[in-house]
Amino acid sequence: MEEKKYHHGDLKNALIKAGIEILSQQGISALSLRKVATKAGVSHAAPYAHFKNKQDLIASISSEGFNRIYEKIFIKIKDIPHDLPEKKLKEAALAYLEFALTDSDHFRITFSGIIEKDKEKYPEYIKASKRCFSMVQDIVRECQQKEILRNCPLDEMTMTIWSLVHGFVSLLIDNEFSHNTFESQKPTELLLKILNQITLKEIK
Incomplete structure (x- = not known):
């Protein structure tokens, strides 16, 4: 097999993409640097220019996961007026569900x-996860402020919302x-x- 040629940054992105494809097709147990290299069409040594080990690759894939969640939520809420935060909350939750269902x-x-x-x-990884949390926190x-959620410490309420949605979604994709x-x-309903x-006013 002829080895593909990538620019330095493109190779890392190609390896992450290959890792995500392996995850979606074969699951977590099949993930390895060797298989990622084969999937990307490069030598088995090539991934080590960017990842010391499988954990480094997982960190990059996880970072990309948070970035995708952020992007999905952003696309859903970017045109919603500021005076409709309940709609933002609804769409953010549905975007989270959508990512979990399409890329379990x-x-x-x-x-x-x-x-x-x-x-x-x-x-x-830290930057991507914090950016995601901050977006939910803003919502x-x-x-x-509009008295749709109880007025308790912001971090606590944000964690409550995230935990509620994440728990439901996790149980759903694991068929629990x-x-x-x-x-x-x-599931959306x-x-x-x-x-x-947990809302003070019904979200429809």
């Missing part, structure tokens, strides 16, 4: 916790819900109902 393995590895103990080694702040749970309603359990 990428979602799982992004939140796998594999690199949490060593996350200080990965500034890109929560606007909802509190009873089959008949979704016989009469779609059920997520909205769950979200409304």
